[in-house]
Amino acid sequence: MAKRPADEAEETQSEPAEEGDNGLVSYTAVLLSQGSHRFYTLAMPSQMLAETCVVDPRDENPLSGFQRVLDRRRAQDIAEYIDKGLGTIPGSIVLSAQPEAELEYVRKARTIRFKKTPRSFLIIDGQHRVFGFKMAKETLRVPVVIYNKLTRAEEARLFMDINTKQRPVPPELILDIKRLAETENDIEALLTDVFDAFNTDGNSPLFALLSPSEKSAGKISRVTFNQALKPIWSTFSDSDAQSVYVVLSAYLHACLAGLRGHGAADRITNPTLIKALMLTFPNVAQRVADRFEGEYTIANFEKVLAPLFRNTKKADFQKPGASHKALHETFRKALSSGFSLGKAVL
Structure with a gap:
């Protein structure tokens, strides 16, 4: 697609101006103040960030480092996201200029100027994005915030503030909006439909007991619901969402x-x-299929479940503990203790 003149002008204006052979580069920047801090906001090519930023993981530098250890898989995911050219990364990378940068602000030209070295900037926030930029084949322009002349203590406090004051998006909300974003896979789409059926049908056993987009006391979140169903999903084979809902209901x-x-x-x-109840479902459903020729009714499930509730202590239901696998094993044993072959046919 051909570029518009305005696009070309914008790209030309934002390219760094090399100043001789001294390794200095400059970018248009805005000087801002917040509280006792002053910082610069600007846009930089992702490749420049990759070539001038460093991070000090605590496991490599336990006395003075404070950053998280790099998750290379996460950085690779970012690189692939960039190279596909389908997304955008608008969040600012937060940096602290190091002495090696010799950073200065040219007020008249409204630019910052710094020496390009491998350790010009310490990454305060955005290390995975920067390493993703380094792995990516494509280059894009990235919003950047640069602090200058911070002490090591001030850098650490800024890192703490950014990573404790900002509230991450809850996973429940991410799952809730995946359909809107058209990023669901097939299993996620089916789980969404089953959850929504339980959430909206007035006859649902979980009606008014589900929370689609956040954690809520006394309710089952979408994340918990999915975690409960995924281990038994193969039980439903090629069933559609409505069929799954009817049987599970x-x-x-x-x-x-x-x-x-x-x-x-x-x-x-x-x-x-x-x-634990969901893990027990395949065993119970198999017995219903054997005894009642696949008629998955409430009454038939109650008959098969009778020994489970008869042989399990009340405390196991009222105080389930933390391990659903251990509770499932308790249910399995209680269910099996009520099983008998009946009269043999010779």
């Missing part, structure tokens, strides 16, 4: 009936309990 109605008998119906939203 009958199963959970039967589970709730059993929990009521122990005064623990309200514990259905406990993450450990709901995950």
